[in-house]
Amino acid sequence: MTDATTTDLAPAEHSDHHDVKPIRKTAMWVFLGSECVFFGAMISTFLLYRNTTNGGPGTELFNVPFTSASSFVLLMSSLTMVLAHNAFEKNDLRQTRVWLIGTALLGSTFLAGQIFEFTEFVHEGLTLSTSPFGSAFYMLTGFHGIHVAVGVMLLAAMAVLSFSGRLYDDRGLNVELIGLYWHFVDIVWIVIFTVVYLLQV
Amino acid sequence: MTTTAEQQAIRSPGGRGVWAWITTVDHKRIGLLYAVTAATFFFIGGIEALLVRTQLFGPNLEVLSAEAYNQLFTMHGLTMVFLVVMPIAAAFTNYFLPILLGARDVAFPRLNAFSYWLFLFSGLLIYSSFVLGGAPDGAWVGYAPLSSQLTEVVRMDFWSIGLQMLGVASIASSANFIATAFTMRAPGMTMLRMPVFAWMSLVVAFLLIFSLPSVAIGLFQLFLDRNFGGLFYAAEAGGDPLLWQHLFWIFGHPEVYVLVLPAMGIVSEVLPTFARKPLFGYPFVVFAGAAIGFVGFGVWSHHMFTSGMGPIAEAGFGVATMIIAIPTGVKIFNWIGTIWGGKIKFNTPMLFSLAFVAMFVIGGLSGVTHAVVPSDTQQHDTYYVVAHFHYVLFGGAIFGYVSGVYYWFPKWTGRLLDERLGKIHFWLALIGFNLTFGPMHILGLNGMPRRTYRYPEGLGWANWNAVATIGAYTILAAFLIFAWNIIRTHFLAKGELVGNDPWDGRTLEWSISSPPPVHNFDEIPVVHALDDFWHQKYAEDEEGRAVRMPEVAGGALTVEKQTGGDDEGHGGEDMHMPSPSYYPALAALGIVIMGAGLIYLPWGFIAVGIGVAIMMWGLFGWSLEPVTKEH
Numbered sequence: 098m099t100d101a102t103t104t105d106l107a108p109a110e111h112s113d114h115h116d117v118k119p120i121r122k123t124a125m126w127v128f129l130g131s132e133c134v135f136f137g138a139m140i141s142t143f144l145l146y147r148n149t150t151n152g153g154p155g156t157e158l159f160n161v162p163f164t165s166a167s168s169f170v171l172l173m174s175s176l177t178m179v180l181a182h183n184a185f186e187k188n189d190l191r192q193t194r195v196w197l198i199g200t201a202l203l204g205s206t207f208l209a210g211q212i213f214e215f216t217e218f219v220h221e222g223l224t225l226s227t228s229p230f231g232s233a234f235y236m237l238t239g240f241h242g243i244h245v246a247v248g249v250m251l252l253a254a255m256a257v258l259s260f261s262g263r264l265y266d267d268r269g270l271n272v273e274l275i276g277l278y279w280h281f282v283d284i285v286w287i288v289i290f291t292v293v294y295l296l297q298v
Numbered sequence: 299m300t301t302t303a304e305q306q307a308i309r310s311p312g313g314r315g316v317w318a319w320i321t322t323v324d325h326k327r328i329g330l331l332y333a334v335t336a337a338t339f340f341f342i343g344g345i346e347a348l349l350v351r352t353q354l355f356g357p358n359l360e361v362l363s364a365e366a367y368n369q370l371f372t373m374h375g376l377t378m379v380f381l382v383v384m385p386i387a388a389a390f391t392n393y394f395l396p397i398l399l400g401a402r403d404v405a406f407p408r409l410n411a412f413s414y415w416l417f418l419f420s421g422l423l424i425y426s427s428f429v430l431g432g433a434p435d436g437a438w439v440g441y442a443p444l445s446s447q448l449t450e451v452v453r454m455d456f457w458s459i460g461l462q463m464l465g466v467a468s469i470a471s472s473a474n475f476i477a478t479a480f481t482m483r484a485p486g487m488t489m490l491r492m493p494v495f496a497w498m499s500l501v502v503a504f505l506l507i508f509s510l511p512s513v514a515i516g517l518f519q520l521f522l523d524r525n526f527g528g529l530f531y532a533a534e535a536g537g538d539p540l541l542w543q544h545l546f547w548i549f550g551h552p553e554v555y556v557l558v559l560p561a562m563g564i565v566s567e568v569l570p571t572f573a574r575k576p577l578f579g580y581p582f583v584v585f586a587g588a589a590i591g592f593v594g595f596g597v598w599s600h601h602m603f604t605s606g607m608g609p610i611a612e613a614g615f616g617v618a619t620m621i622i623a624i625p626t627g628v629k630i631f632n633w634i635g636t637i638w639g640g641k642i643k644f645n646t647p648m649l650f651s652l653a654f655v656a657m658f659v660i661g662g663l664s665g666v667t668h669a670v671v672p673s674d675t676q677q678h679d680t681y682y683v684v685a686h687f688h689y690v691l692f693g694g695a696i697f698g699y700v701s702g703v704y705y706w707f708p709k710w711t712g713r714l715l716d717e718r719l720g721k722i723h724f725w726l727a728l729i730g731f732n733l734t735f736g737p738m739h740i741l742g743l744n745g746m747p748r749r750t751y752r753y754p755e756g757l758g759w760a761n762w763n764a765v766a767t768i769g770a771y772t773i774l775a776a777f778l779i780f781a782w783n784i785i786r787t788h789f790l791a792k793g794e795l796v797g798n799d800p801w802d803g804r805t806l807e808w809s810i811s812s813p814p815p816v817h818n819f820d821e822i823p824v825v826h827a828l829d830d831f832w833h834q835k836y837a838e839d840e841e842g843r844a845v846r847m848p849e850v851a852g853g854a855l856t857v858e859k860q861t862g863g864d865d866e867g868h869g870g871e872d873m874h875m876p877s878p879s880y881y882p883a884l885a886a887l888g889i890v891i892m893g894a895g896l897i898y899l900p901w902g903f904i905a906v907g908i909g910v911a912i913m914m915w916g917l918f919g920w921s922l923e924p925v926t927k928e929h
Contacts, residue, residue, distance in 0.1 A: 119481055120405045120406075120477050120481040120482070121477075123405075123476065123477040123480050123481055124405065124406065124473045124474065124476070124477040127472070127473040127476045127477065127507055128469070128473050128507075130507055130508065131469055131473075131507045131508065131510070131511050132511070134508050134509070134511040134512055135511035135514060135515060137511075138511060138512045138514075138515035138516070138545055138548075139515055142515070142519070142530070142541060142545075145538065145541060146530075146536075146537070149535075149536040149537070150536075151529070151535040151536050224527075225522065225526055225527060225528055225529075226526070226527030226528065226529060227529075228529060228535060228536065229529045229530060229532070229535060229536050229537040229538075231529070232519070232522065232523075232528040232529045232530050232537075233530070236518065236519065236522065236528075240518075254918075258922075263922065265922075268921065268922070268924070268925065269920070269921025269922060270921065
């Protein structure tokens with residue numbers, strides 16, 4: 098997670114053949130490739146332990162309509178992210194800010210839903226130490242939640258920086274790179290939602 | 299002539315003092331930091347190995363307690379893999395990847411500094427465990443449930459947290475190297491004109507990117523099991539400890555190629571230079587390296603043949619493992635083809651590279667015997683395995699890196715390492731190495747188990763163990779001579795000053811001064827061929843023999859390139875090297891404080907909070923500061 102926030106500008110040359118943008122995008126894509134394996138390992142673990150409930154509650158706990166709604170919210174945030182990036186490309190600072198904040202709010206709504214869901218599950222007797230199923234479920238969805246939270250923080254930081262005119266394109270993470278990260282986190286959720294919630298055979 | 303060379307040898311690029319090193323973002327300085335740190339850990343890890351070997355000198359010795367023995371062999375493995383071989387490879391990659399590609403720095407200089415500091419602080423954190431209640435003692439592979447139980451002692455938490463942070467450092471530097479190799483190449487430097495070492499660094503970066511997350515998940519699961527009541531590896535609740543082995547070896551097997559591929563890259567640079575022939579079959583060497591990387595992801599379960607996976611999985615992974623021998627064999631034959639008929643110069647770097655090939659073949663052959671499941675079942679967890687991986691990782695990887703040190707030392711310092719001492723070092727190391735690890739094949743086949751702190755009399759193991767221990771002390775002597783050679787050559791300034799191109803080299807690093815200026819190249823070179831620098835110096839006559847081109851014979855080309863640089867490193871008109879920054883080190887420090895807090899939960903949460911705050915300070919300062927000084 099930390100690496101996502103640590104790209105910086107290429108050195109040395111301002112001009113000739115080294116445009117800065119593709120360099121940073123390459124690094125971000127590589128990082129996202131790494132993240133695929135990160136989530137892949139957790140999804141594999143969950144599939145291994147899906148029915149290992151150790152006498153505790155299992156997948157019947159899930160409230161699919163509720164999670165579908167919060168998934169919809171998260172997916173819509175990808176749309177607002179695209180709009181933010183689009184506005185940023187057109188140098189429309191006001192619109193960029195609006196859509197950045199909108200994306201962050203949608204992400205926060207998803208997180209609130211996840212916190213609510215976790216609280217419910219704990220009340221119904223599923224904790225990290227109930228069963229391997231519980232451990233795998235909380236780890237997978239929890240790490241996804243942490244990724245969303247990091248994304249929300251990055252978006253919020255962007256929005257705040259935009260007020261002081263420090264929404265750089267060429268320094269730190271820009272809107273485009275955060276967008277790549279955000280879409281990735283959304284896409285991973287599609288897989289997680291399918292594997293964890295919908296695949297209840 | 300001498301005075302200018304003298305000045306260059308003495309002048310260190312960039313500023314002076316400790317603060318200049320802490321804030322440096324120069325890839326060459328970071329490379330040197332990696333090298334010095336790795337060398338220090340190499341001696342510490344070596345001493346751990348010597349203590350282990352001393353305990354095993356004879357039957358029923360009591361030099362070490364079982365507890366101390368467990369800590370020492372665990373820390374030896376951990377140190378050598380993560381704190382020696384990986385960082386020494388990172389040292390070479392940092393220093394030479396940009397230069398070999400004709401770039402002025404890596405893609406992300408501050409991220410590069412961050413990787414180094416995170417690596418250093420994590421290493422120190424792991425080592426602090428020796429004085430904080432005992433070092434990790436569950437072997438570097440940390441098999442569950444041994445590692446997930448015994449939660450009243452924090453030893454394995456040092457291991458899991460430390461490895462986790464080292465992994466973050468490696469992923470950051472790998473993304474950096476990939477971006478560098480893909481986007482920072484000089485004009486004309488196509489992918490298939492990149493030197494083999496650059497190629498192997500690229501393959502290794504991909505291996506790390508796609509393998510480290512797997513062990514990261516395993517380590518998180520282990521951490522949750524140990525500290526938060528997770529049940530991932532708790533068999534009594536239905537958890538499967540074998541999951542750990544899979545997650546670990548999906549990382550762990552590509553990891554062994556991570557350790558050896560850069561050394562293969564170095565050997566592929568050294569052999570052509572001293573055989574005075576181009577590398578035989580360059581594309582085959584490159585693609586064989588990439589193939590090793592690909593297939594390396596499909597063989598992890600050969601570490602688990604005795605875990606009861608069933609005959610189909612065992613046969614599949616056995617065959618996949620044998621397939622790995624094919625690209626490896628291609629490389630071996632290409633190296634032989636390179637030296638075949640060459641005018642071989644047997645100096646120290648060449649000797650170490652040749653020894654690399656020979657020792658790696660022995661280790662490779664014993665590796666093939668591991669691919670055969672029935673044979674592996676006999677050898678599993680015996681000293682035969684220890685012999686095998688030391689042949690590929692010490693006789694292989696370490697010899698390759700030592701060859702690289704002798705080869706590139708003149709580029710780092712301007713001075714040549716002493717040849718006489720180098721040859722003594724080489725022969726002692728080669729003899730000591732084979733004395734130590736050769737007998738372990740026999741011991742293993744005779745059934746001596748690894749990771750056991752003593753053995754009874756009457757099993758016929760005593761003599762070979764004594765030989766191995768004597769060999770281990772011979773290796774110590776060899777590397778003390780190596781250390782003395784470096785001290786004498788560089789720090790006592792007794793080494794012979796050589797020019798920019800002492801070996802008549804083939805690649806771009808030899809076209810710039812020794813040590814290189816901060817900005818590497820006054821003008822970014824335009825590359826026309828593989829081994830471009832060689833082709834600038836030599837033409838071919840009708841019979842295909844290399845003929846030195848007269849206009850460059852006096853080194854006019856290289857001298858011309860030196861003139862532009864000044865001490866501030868602003869050789870070119872429009873050249874802005876990135877400013878020093880302390881934020882990367884600060885962010886790394888924050889992460890390690892956070893990690894240290896996680897080891898001592900629950901009151902460690904205070905440290906976690908402080909660490910997160912420092913990390914955020916570092917990251918935000920880093921993101922918002924200007925990269926180069928404003929004018």
